[in-house]
Amino acid sequence: xxxxxxxxxxxxxxxxxxxxxxxxxxxxxxxxxxxxxxxxxxxxxxxxxxxxxxxxxxxxxxxxxxxxxxxxxxxxxxxxxxxxxxxxxxxxxxxxxxxxxxxxxxxxxxxxxxxxxxxxxxxxxxxxxxxxxxxxxxxxxxxxxxxxxxxxxxxxxxxxxxxxxxxxxxxxxxxxxxxxxxxxxxxxxxxxxxxxxxxxxxxxxxxxxxxxxxxxxxx
Amino acid sequence: xxxxxxxxxxxxxxxxxxxxxxxxxxxxxxxxxxxxxxxxxxxxxxxxxxxxxxxxxxxxxxxxxxxxxxxxxxxxxxxxxxxxxxxxxxxxxxxxxxxxxxxxxxxxxxxxxxxxxxxxxxxxxxxxxxxxxxxxxxxxxxxxxxxxxxxxxxxxxxxxxxxxxxxxxxxxxxxxxxxxxxxxxxxxxxxxxxxxxxxxxxxxxxxxxxxxxxxxxxxxxxxxxxxxxxxxxxxxxxxxxxxxxxxxxxx
Amino acid sequence: xxxxxxxxxxxxxxxxxxxxxxxxxxxxxxxxxxxxxxxxxxxxxxxxxxxxxxxxxxxxxxxxxxxxxxxxxxxxxxxxxxxxxxxxxxxxxxxxxxxxxxxxxxxxxxxxxxxxxxxxxxxxxxxxxxxxxxxxxxxxxxxxxxxxxxxxxxxxxxxxxxxxxxxxxxxxxxxxxxxxxxxxxxxxxxxxxxxxxxxxxxxxxxxxxxxxxxxxxxxxxxxxxxxxxxxxxxxxxxxxxxxxxxxxxxxxxxxxxxxxxxxxxxxxxxxxxxxxxxxxxxxxxxxxxxxxxxxxxxxxxxxxxxxxxxxxx
Numbered sequence: 001x002x003x004x005x006x007x008x009x010x011x012x013x014x015x016x017x018x019x020x021x022x023x024x025x026x027x028x029x030x031x032x033x034x035x036x037x038x039x040x041x042x043x044x045x046x047x048x049x050x051x052x053x054x055x056x057x058x059x060x061x062x063x064x065x066x067x068x069x070x071x072x073x074x075x076x077x078x079x080x081x082x083x084x085x086x087x088x089x090x091x092x093x094x095x096x097x098x099x100x101x102x103x104x105x106x107x108x109x110x111x112x113x114x115x116x117x118x119x120x121x122x123x124x125x126x127x128x129x130x131x132x133x134x135x136x137x138x139x140x141x142x143x144x145x146x147x148x149x150x151x152x153x154x155x156x157x158x159x160x161x162x163x164x165x166x167x168x169x170x171x172x173x174x175x176x177x178x179x180x181x182x183x184x185x186x187x188x189x190x191x192x193x194x195x196x197x198x199x200x201x202x203x204x205x206x207x208x209x210x211x212x213x214x215x216x217x218x219x
Numbered sequence: 220x221x222x223x224x225x226x227x228x229x230x231x232x233x234x235x236x237x238x239x240x241x242x243x244x245x246x247x248x249x250x251x252x253x254x255x256x257x258x259x260x261x262x263x264x265x266x267x268x269x270x271x272x273x274x275x276x277x278x279x280x281x282x283x284x285x286x287x288x289x290x291x292x293x294x295x296x297x298x299x300x301x302x303x304x305x306x307x308x309x310x311x312x313x314x315x316x317x318x319x320x321x322x323x324x325x326x327x328x329x330x331x332x333x334x335x336x337x338x339x340x341x342x343x344x345x346x347x348x349x350x351x352x353x354x355x356x357x358x359x360x361x362x363x364x365x366x367x368x369x370x371x372x373x374x375x376x377x378x379x380x381x382x383x384x385x386x387x388x389x390x391x392x393x394x395x396x397x398x399x400x401x402x403x404x405x406x407x408x409x410x411x412x413x414x415x416x417x418x419x420x421x422x423x424x425x426x427x428x429x430x431x432x433x434x435x436x437x438x439x440x441x442x443x444x445x446x447x448x449x450x451x452x453x454x455x456x457x458x459x460x461x462x463x464x465x466x467x468x469x470x
Numbered sequence: 471x472x473x474x475x476x477x478x479x480x481x482x483x484x485x486x487x488x489x490x491x492x493x494x495x496x497x498x499x500x501x502x503x504x505x506x507x508x509x510x511x512x513x514x515x516x517x518x519x520x521x522x523x524x525x526x527x528x529x530x531x532x533x534x535x536x537x538x539x540x541x542x543x544x545x546x547x548x549x550x551x552x553x554x555x556x557x558x559x560x561x562x563x564x565x566x567x568x569x570x571x572x573x574x575x576x577x578x579x580x581x582x583x584x585x586x587x588x589x590x591x592x593x594x595x596x597x598x599x600x601x602x603x604x605x606x607x608x609x610x611x612x613x614x615x616x617x618x619x620x621x622x623x624x625x626x627x628x629x630x631x632x633x634x635x636x637x638x639x640x641x642x643x644x645x646x647x648x649x650x651x652x653x654x655x656x657x658x659x660x661x662x663x664x665x666x667x668x669x670x671x672x673x674x675x676x677x678x679x680x681x682x683x684x685x686x687x688x689x690x691x692x693x694x695x696x697x698x699x700x701x702x703x704x705x706x707x708x709x710x711x712x713x714x715x716x717x718x719x720x721x722x723x724x725x726x727x728x729x730x731x732x733x734x735x736x737x738x739x740x741x742x743x744x745x746x747x748x749x750x751x752x753x754x755x756x757x758x759x760x761x762x763x764x765x766x767x768x769x770x771x772x773x774x775x776x777x778x779x780x781x782x783x
Contacts (some may be wrong), residue, residue, distance in 0.1 A: 003765070027697045053428065055427075056423055059379060059383040059423040059426035059427075060383070060422070060423055061397065061400055063401075064404075064415050064419035065419070067412070068222070068242065068412065068415065068416055069224055069413060072222075120297055148293065149291070149293065150293060150295040150296070153298050158554050158558060159525070159559075164297075165552065167297070167298040167303075168525070169552060171678075171681065171682060171683075172525075172526055172681050173681075173682065173762045173766070174682040174684070174702070174704040174707075175682060175762065178302075178305075178306075181302050181305070182302065184298060185299065185302060188294075188295050188298065189290065189293045189294055191290065191293075192292075192293030196293070242654070305683070308690055309683050309686050309687045310687075310690050373478075389592065390682070392648070392675040392692075396677075399675065402651045402652070405650060406652050407556075408557055411652075421718035452725050453481050
C-alpha cells in the first residue's frame with residue numbers, strides 16, 4: 001500500500017499514457033470501419049469477405065502482432081505507433097461487423113419513408129441511417145474501447161504497455177511486488193469501466209430518441 | 220527471404236510437425252491449445268448459462284449481467300495470469316490459466332444466454348404457460364430452444380476469444396500454440412520471428428476451423444423454424460446489442 | 471459515395487500490399503551503418519544522453535547508477551528503462567532511440583558474433599571490442615559479473631552429491647530443467663551442456679529469465695535444476711546451490727557500459743569507468759537484495775544511495 005501512495009503521481013501519468021494508447025486506435029479504427037462496415041451492409045459479397053476477414057484478424061495473438069509491427073511498418077522498436085497500429089487493426093476487426101450490424105438494424109420502413117420524403121442517398125445515410133444506427137454502433141465502440149484498454153497492457157512486453165508496465169515490472173523481483181501488480185491490474189479495470197460508463201453517457205446524449213420506452217426487437 | 224517467405228517455410232517444415240529436437244510438434248500444441256480452450260469454455264458455460272437463464276427468465280438481477288460482462292471484459296488476461304501464477308505457484312499453472320480464460324469466456328456466454336432468453340416472444344411464453352406448462356418446462360421446452368441461436372452466438376464469440384488468448388499459457392511454461400509465439404520471440408531475429416508469426420497464423424487457422432465447426436453445430440442444433448431469413452435478421456439485430464432495453468428497464 | 475468507397479478500398483489494398491513489400495528494409499538488422507569519426511579525435515561533451523536498459527531489475531539498476539552519476543556531471547539524462555530484450559533495444563543504439571545501455575560482455579559478444587568461443591573475462595572483452603561496429607563502443611569492464619548458472623536446491627545437491635555441473639551427468643536425464651525460452655537453442659544453453667558436459671535433461675520448462683517463476687519452480691520441485699543468475703539474492707535467501715562450471719560453458723559476463731561512440735566524451739568515460747571500477751559482484755548482489763526488500767524501493771533510490779556511499783562525484 002505504501003508503494004502505491006509513493007508512486008501515485010507516476011501511476012496517474014501512466015494512466016493518461018495508457019488512455020492515449022488505447023483510445024486513439026478506437027477513433028482511427030472507427031473512421032476506417034464506417035466505410036468498410038457500410039460496404040458490408042450494402043453488398044452481400046462485401047459482407048461475405050469483410051466479416052470473416054475481420055474475425056480472422058481478431059484471432060491474431062496480440063503479442064505476436066505487437067512484436068511483428070516494426071517489421072511490417074518499418075518503425076523503430078520503441079515507437080508507441082507499433083502498439084497503436086496493432087490496436088487499430090483489432091478495433092477495425094471488431095467494428096466492421098458492428099457497423100454492418102448497426103446499419104442492418106435500422107428499420108426498413110424508416111429508410112423507405114426517408115426516401116419517399118425526398119432524401120438523396122448520401123444525405124439519407126448521414127441524416128437518417130447513421131444516427132439511427134448509433135445505439136448499436138456505440139455498443140460496438142464500447143466493446144472496442146474496453147478491449148483495447150485491456151490489450152495495451154500486453155505491449156509492456158515490448159516496452160510500450162502503459163499501465164501494463166506495472167504488471168511485468170512488479171513480477172520480476174523475488175518475491176514479486178504484489179502491490180505494484182495489483183495496482184496495475186486494478187487501474188486497468190477501473191479505467192476500462194470508467195471509459196465504458198462515459199461512452200454510455202455519450203451514447204445517451206447523442207440519441208435522445210432511445211430514451212423513450214419501447215421494445216428492442218421488432219419483426 | 221522476407222518475413223512472409225520465412226513464415227511459409229517454417230509452416231511447411233516437416234520437422235515442426237513431428238516431435239523433434241525442437242520439442243513437441245505442431246499437432247501436440249494444437250491439441251493442448253484446444254484442451255485449455257475446451258476446459259475453459261466448459262467451465263464458463265456451466266457458470267454463465269444457468270446464470271443467464273435464471274436472470275433472463277425471471278428478469279431479476281439484470282444489472283448483474285451488465286456489471287459482470289463489462290467488468291470481466293475489462294480484466295487484462297495476461298496480467299491476471301501473472302498475478303495468479305505468482306500467488307498460486309507455478310505448480311498450479313494450468314489452474315491459473317483456466318481461471319484467467321474462464322473470466323474471459325463468461326461475458327459473451329452470459330450476454331448471449333441472457334439476450335436469448337430475454338428476447339423470446341412474451342406471447343409465446345404466455346401461450347406456453349396458458350397451455351399448462353410448469354415454469355421449468357417453459358424454460359426447457361420453449362425458451363431455451365428459441366434462445367439457442369443467441370446462446371450459440373455467445374458460445375462462438377467466447378470460443379473465438381479464448382482460442383486467441385489461450386496463447387498466454389505459454390507465458391507460464393505451459394504448452395499450446397502460444398509456445399511458438401513466446402519461444403519465437405525469445406529466439407529473436409534468427410528464425411524466431413518466423414516461428415512467432417507461424418504460431419500466430421496457426422492460432423488464427425485453428426480459430427477459423429473451430430468457428431466453422433460451431434457454425435455447423437448451430438445449423439444442426441437450432442430448430443429449422445428459427446433458421447428462416449426473417450428470424451436470422453431478427454437474431455442479428457438483437458445480438459448486436461449487448462444491453463437490452465426492455466419496457467421495464469428503460470426508465 | 472461509390473467513389474469514396476473505391477478510394478478507401480484502394481487505400482486498404484495498397485496498405486496491405488505495401489506491408490508485403492516492406493520486408494526488405496529490416497529495422498532489426500544487426501548491421502547498422504558505421505558512423506564515421508568515432509575514433510578520430512576527441513568527442514565533445516554531449517548535451518544529452520539517452521540511457522536505456524533491458525527489461526529486468528539489475529539492468530534498470532545499473533542504468534540508474536549510470537544516470538545518477540552522469541547527471542552529477544551536468545549532462546542531461548533521458549531514461550528509457552525496461553525496453554525489452556536485447557533484440558529489442560540493441561538496434562536502438564544505432565537509430566538514436568538510446569545512446570547508452572549497461573551490458574554484459576559475454577552475452578553481448580554472443581549477440582554480435584554468434585560463433586564466438588571466448589570464455590575468460592579478458593578474452594571476451596578483447597573479442598567484444600573487435601566485434602563491435604564502428605559506431606558503438608564499450609568502456610572499461612567491471613569486475614562485477616552476473617552470469618547464468620545451473621542452480622539446484624540444497625536438498626538436491628545433498629541428495630545427489632552435486633558440486634559442479636559435471637556431477638549432473640548421471641542424473642540429468644531424469645531431471646526437468648527450467649530457464650528462459652531461448653535456452654534450448656542458445657549456444658551456452660542445451661547445445662553447450664551437451665558439448666561441454668555431455669548432459670541432456672529430460673524435459674525443459676520455459677519460465678521467466680531467472681525471475682520469481684523460476685525460483686518458485688525450483689523451490690516447489692516443478693523443475694529440479696534451473697538457470698538462475700549469479701547475482702540473484704534469491705540464491706542466498708533460499709539456500710540454493712550454484713553448480714561450478716569448470717569447463718566454462720557460461721562465458722564471462724562482466725558488466726560494461728555499451729555506448730554510442732559519438733556520446734563517449736572524456737567526462738562520460740571517466741564517470742562510467744569510475745563506476746565500473748567500484749562495482750563488484752558482491753556489491754551487485756547486495757544492491758539486488760535491497761531492490762527485493764519488502765518495501766520495494768525504486769532502483770533510482772538504491773542507485774543514488776550507492777553512488778553517495780561509493781563517493782562517485
